[in-house]
Amino acid sequence: MTVRVRFAPSPTGIPHIGNSRTALFNWLFAKHHQGKFIVRIEDTDRKRLVPGSQEKIMEILDVLGLKEDESYRHGGPYGPYIQSQRLHLYQKYAHQLVEEGKAYYCFCSPERLAKIRKEQQKKGLIPKYDRHCLHLSKDEVEEKLKGGQKYVIRLKVPDDKDISWNDLIQGKITINTANIDDQILLKSDGYPTYHLAVVIDDHLMKINYVLRGSEWISSTPKHLLLYQAFGWQPPKFGHFPLILGPDKSKLSKRHGAKSVLDYVDEGYLPEALVNFMAFLGWNYEDNSAILTLEELVKLFDLDRIGKSNPIFDRQKLDYFNREHIRRLPLTELAKRLGKYLPADYPLKGDKFNRLVELCQPRMTNLKDFLSLTEFVYPQKTAESKDLAKYLKTTEVREVVKNIRQKLTQIKEWKVSSIKEVIEEEVERSSLSRGKVFMALRIAVLIRPVTPPLFESIALLGKELTLRRLDIALNWN
RNA sequence: GGCCCCGUCGUCUAGUGGCCUAGGACAUCAGGUUUUCAUCCUGAAGAUCGCGGGUUCGAAUCCCGCCGGGGUCACCA
8 A cells, every 4th residue: 555644734934943844754754655745734723814825834845846746737536625615425414414313502601611711721620622512403403503502523532532543653543532622613603623624634635644743632532532433443643752942942923933934045955854753752773863864864764763753953954954964966055055145246156166065064054155255355354353363463464464565476376376476485484374364364365264275266256355455454 | 739651962862681881863063075055974972771779790771759841630622
């Protein structure tokens, strides 16, 4: 039987990195088993809908390289893949359960529900619906329905029954129905709740593995109850540990949890994010291993997912970013850098490519390129404190002055001739290479941390180099 | 609070009764190479395996209790 998994986000905002990891794990699991990865939009909460988030969700999948096999935009045999377009199904099944006596109409107002909940909490009881409407007679129900009263449909949950399942990740879990309220399946606006919709859709879409975050564990018995009520074969369930923030609480929007898109904007490579997310909860031998999506597909396995909640660690992300940057082919890196560069970036073509090559081993973040190569902007100048630090002695200035003089005479401005001139002058002086090089670095490349000196000076060009040297020499 | 789950270096983790004087990785620190930085190499520090009881010749690994953390208890997903 082919594996069919789904990623079922609700378009109530841009998913954070934890949600995206769920997508990743589902995708990896599907691909590892040559299965299908389905994306279903769960937009049943009309109040929390955020326009545009649906597109962002898909954009994240695209950025990460998680291609779906079925979705609203891709099509597929079990559509539509947006829940708001499947309303008739949920309504049909909900009413079917009512007819079979497995669910019932409830006419209680939200106010009444809030009131009884408050009272129960005051008494220290578990907040649960008091089943007021379960005891309504058939005639009473008919009458209210005819009168056009708003209603919801609730599942009749057994009073005291152990529901258990073998979780693919957590092991055997048992929860007693005494802890479960009579769930609302169909809301008064005609939309289904998550619980009803997810079960119907997973069944209709032939999903056989449900892999999601462990915040869903306590909802699983409700779903199992529903499968039972419908007489359907439930899928296998697996619940991933949750990613925690640095303060050890669940990653959330409120907590400032960022999305994949945010991290990309900040200079992280999608490859690095994938690698990093994969090792959040999952592991394989050496979990500093630099792996591509293809390699992860081969290696991914539910057995190697832990149960405890990992904490998001930015330093580890940086490590993966650095390693993936170094592994990127030069032309590709140059291309990726494009989106971070301002339109007026001075270097283009071969010179730009050469600069990228020089910076590649020095970047942890794509944005590092900007600070590393600040010297290419003609109008930028060195900071006084740096000039003061590296060009303060007259000996140093003397050597720099001599170098300036000799550089003027160079006919063909290239690395070898620049190198020759500088090394000759260092030789002649009594100063160390380091001292002179740093002075030149500050004077010409304007910052203490730059790509290699000769190469950078060559790329900068004669004119600007001499101009900068003059500025430095005249500084006091 | 009820229910469910978890608890090994700062962090990610290996580990399923003896190979553990608890291994690796990221981060940190020190030394070496290097024109800066980064890389690279070498090394150091860092975990009485949450705590307390058992079981056993022997426990990070099994059992019990406690403590700590997280999740969840909506006409949200």
